[in-house]
Amino acid sequence: MSKTLYTNGTQHTPFPRGPLPVGCKDVCTEGEDAVLFRMFFPVLGKKVPYEEQDPASWTDWYLGQPYSTGFAKFIITTQSYSMWILRALSPFLFLYGDWLTKSLKVPTAWLGGEQPDEDNAARETPAGAKMPVLVASHGMAAHRSVFSCLASDLASHGFLVLVLEHRLRNDPKFFVRERRKLAEPNASCSPCASRDGSSCASFHVGPASSRSWMIYSGYERESQLDRRVEEVFGAVAAVRRLNDGTLINELEPDHKLSAFKGALDVNNMALLGHSYGGTTTLRVLADPRNCFKVGVTLDPWMFPVRADPEALGRAVAIPVLSVSSEDFNQGANLKALRRLRDAHKTEESMFYTMKGTTHHHGNDAPWLAGRLGWWITSGNYTHPPEIINELQNNLILTFLDKYLDIEDRRLLASVIPVYEQFIQENKGILLED
Template sequence: MGAMFSLKLPTAKGPFHVGCTDFMIDHTREGSFCRLYYPCEAVEQSRPPLWIPRYEYCAGLVNYLNRSRWSIPLLNLAFGYQTVPVAWNAPFRAEEKYPLIVFSHGLGAFRSVYSAICLEIASHGFVVAAVEHRDESAASTYYYRTAAGDVEQLPEETCEDGTPSAVPISPQVAQPGLKEVWLPVVKLKTGEEEFPLRNDQLRQRVQECSQVLNLLTDINQGKSVNNAFVGNLCPSVLKDCIDLQRVAMMGHSFGGSTSVQVVAEDPRFRCAVALDSWMLPLSEEMYSKDPGTVFFINSEKFQTEETISKMKRLQSWNNKIKIITILGSVHQSMTDFTLLTGNLLSLAFETKGTIDPQEGLEIIQKATLAFLQRHLDLPKDFNQWDALVEGEGDHIVSGSPPLT
């Protein structure tokens, strides 16, 4: 079954140290909000960010899960102390160009819920931009409006001289004169059909992913951008360090269908990795044309005969579309929750299957890297895991398992 499960996120195994920062470029709702994982210089003392960046996200999760508000402090007690094993705002390793992955979260999630996958990929020499969507599919998110005269105070743990601190950091520090506006997740009304809402959200999500690529393209070209957060990594350090010829999408559930749609619409993205993709938001029109290059990595317990048939309809267009299933996995096996929940919470929310959580995530990470090498023409040795892309190995099958 692999290593003994422990309630923390694993450190990265790749050859690069991993840094992390948040960008909110254009503080309004129409701007871009993402968490950046990137190769960084080694630092003696690292500032680990909290896994749940703000208490408000606990409230958002409780609201999304339709639990009592009394559950908010309990959720914060269970997860509020967890940190991500990366160096917050560590110096960017500006010694080469890195391929870029834009990551899209699932319904009811937010930018830090897939930290284990994102930081592991970054440790192998990628810049990973995890979008926080403002289509009201996130458990909660926020933007700022201008509030003249309102000046936010710096939290005590902020180091004015930029010296790294071992204290976990949260919340973000906004520029003076900005006021937070929080967006809760939108819920279906009684009797409301789901497809129109989700398809509208999908279109906004696609636009937001392309906008993040636009933003990072501008930064790579040396254009000045203004981060709403004070004291975070200066965007200008990424100049000439992003390989814009090697860009891919990745996402889970709603983020999986978002990734499929992005690659079909924006040719700058060369391929997509769709983790347990939720196929409902995709319109019928999607299946009438070549969608591009997509790698579907499915859990054993989420997909149905209908959704698998939709994936196979897309696969009929070209032989670059791959479908594999991780046996013993559930939908939440692709998120950090599978690593951070004990047996009791796992039973309540089905965050674990029968496969060891770390082993399942390692399959996802290695298969993803092998697929990216193949379709981004990377000069790496990730092809050592090519068999996984074909569905060959322990705990995986090509296509879908026999339906019981």
């Protein structure tokens, strides 16, 4: 089920439930292996009720026309409906998706493109504790804004959440230069522009802040997954530089990120992924370089690792929470995930399926798709989206609270019992695999 939320005439994703206000900004690191991500983090100051805030100060969910174009292309090439119908509807799908998300806001203070004062730039909890870090990996043809509901909710509970945008290696031959408007008739991307890129669109920053764009073109199998894994480790390096006070943001090179220096608990990091990001999460956790304490997979897409899920399961030696949807986790995907689960010997790990849910419940889709968009993306109406969203977020927060060594638990201590009670009240939705 999809649901549209409005406050003061503005459409938005759900309000973060935690006790802290949340800030947000985009960051792109330097160099050939630069990573692009959206960062959600708690800010100091009194939390003003969201109904009393000016939505104009909130973060835009919409990232631009290239992203709508890329996602429409993904829908057209992957859905099971008659191809000729979808091809005929492609201009409408692009316009509809673009219109649907253009005015959507995320109830977090946008701190990009400006020099916030010390209060707005602050990142510590009122108790002065260091922030545990969660890195998020999106699914196929998604982008850095697609986890805004979950990321803002976690940040309001004291976490720094870094949502990656999976994209290409910074090689000029894979790109065409951005024109003033990508929608111009002769402003297109080269046919090979999306090799190993799995976001619906993305860009690299060039000289004089120019942008080289790429648009989604398809799944590239193992090479793409390998690249995603490296991007996650690139994000880990960025977190460490952020904590050291040495990270430079190519999107705002003159804006210092010094407010984050020493504010992160880099020894307490979690990794989360949805769909293809779930597979990416498992691969990273199995890598000898893994530095994450726990992992969370939402509806992991097992196709890329279907050849030997047992080996992957044995290689993951830390606690994992896996939450799958009923409509997606069937057939070959379910068999592969169960083979991985049976080979995975970490007793603290938990594997659930949520009844009456679809693959898109794992991200922001229920809050932006609209009824027509929800139908196109195979949505259903079994459970209210706010129940599924709260249940999923509560499972994640209680899991992180239990298995991360959080420096100051006072923020979570007051809410975890309430979240655990909600899980118990809705345990009929959960199937324990």
